[in-house]
Amino acid sequence: xxxxxKLEVPAKSINESFVRAVVAAFSVQLDLxxxxxxxxxxxxxxxxxxxxVHGYANMKGIVKVVCKVVDGCIEIEISDFGVGIEDVSxxxxxxxxxxxxxxxxxxxxTVMQTxxxxxxxxSKPGEGTVITMKKCIGG
Amino acid sequence: MDIKLETIGTTLVVKIxxxxxxxxxxxxxxxxxxxxxxxxxxxxxxxxxxxxxxxSSGIGVVVGRYKEITARGGKVMIIRVKPQVDKIxxxxxxKTILECSH
Numbered sequence: 001x002x003x004x005x006k007l008e009v010p011a012k013s014i015n016e017s018f019v020r021a022v023v024a025a026f027s028v029q030l031d032l033x034x035x036x037x038x039x040x041x042x043x044x045x046x047x048x049x050x051x052x053v054h055g056y057a058n059m060k061g062i063v064k065v066v067c068k069v070v071d072g073c074i075e076i077e078i079s080d081f082g083v084g085i086e087d088v089s090x091x092x093x094x095x096x097x098x099x100x101x102x103x104x105x106x107x108x109x110t111v112m113q114t115x116x117x118x119x120x121x122x123s124k125p126g127e128g129t130v131i132t133m134k135k136c137i138g139g
Numbered sequence: 140m141d142i143k144l145e146t147i148g149t150t151l152v153v154k155i156x157x158x159x160x161x162x163x164x165x166x167x168x169x170x171x172x173x174x175x176x177x178x179x180x181x182x183x184x185x186x187x188x189x190x191x192x193x194x195s196s197g198i199g200v201v202v203g204r205y206k207e208i209t210a211r212g213g214k215v216m217i218i219r220v221k222p223q224v225d226k227i228x229x230x231x232x233x234k235t236i237l238e239c240s241h
Contacts, residue, residue, distance in 0.1 A: 013162035
């Protein structure tokens with residue numbers, strides 16, 4: 001069986017650093033470069049922050065993380081059960097933000113896309129958002 | 140994250156140690172803004188030597204301070220940038236509007 005791990009935390013901003021550190025620690029088994037691990041940390045931080053800031057709009061909720069090692073790649077799935085995203089392609093546009101007043105840069109999805117080898121965003125308004133991303137050795 | 144503030148004339152030097160994310164960005168924002176207003180700061184130098192991690196929440200707070208400082212006719216400079224942080228500054232386009240050095 002391939003290796004995996006599951007993690008669940010309340011949507012509190014203090015958990016952003018915890019989740020990215022755990023995912024990076026789990027990814028170490030893949031023998032990725034230091035730069036790759038830093039990229040994973042950043043992308044995970046973006047996804048978890050999105051769930052907290054947008055998915056739950058700083059209200060109570062749960063963020064779930066599942067990581068799998070598949071064929072020399074790490075697959076990371078980050079889910080929330082918050083408000084969801086009405087228009088995913090608009091949300092993914094660089095510099096687009098629904099919260100400019102909160103000094104959000106609108107670069108979260110761009111960072112995830114640039115730093116990871118693959119990114120899939122699935123969302124339903126009222127149900128939540130699932131972000132799946134992948135990083136491969138030498139990818 | 141902890142930050143150290145030093146004012147030299149109308150220039151504020153902010154030394155940041157640790158990780159800048161959505162959680163810690165709030166502290167950064169409130170402490171720096173308070174000092175800018177209290178001491179009539181015109182220029183801002185962000186010393187990133189101790190920054191071990193930054194995500195796009197960091198971009199948001201830097202842009203916020205950039206707007207405030209340029210409105211005062213001043214300049215923002217980021218110094219001693221590490222590679223991981225450099226990558227995110229590059230993607231965000233911040234390096235085209237700010238002075239950044241390694």
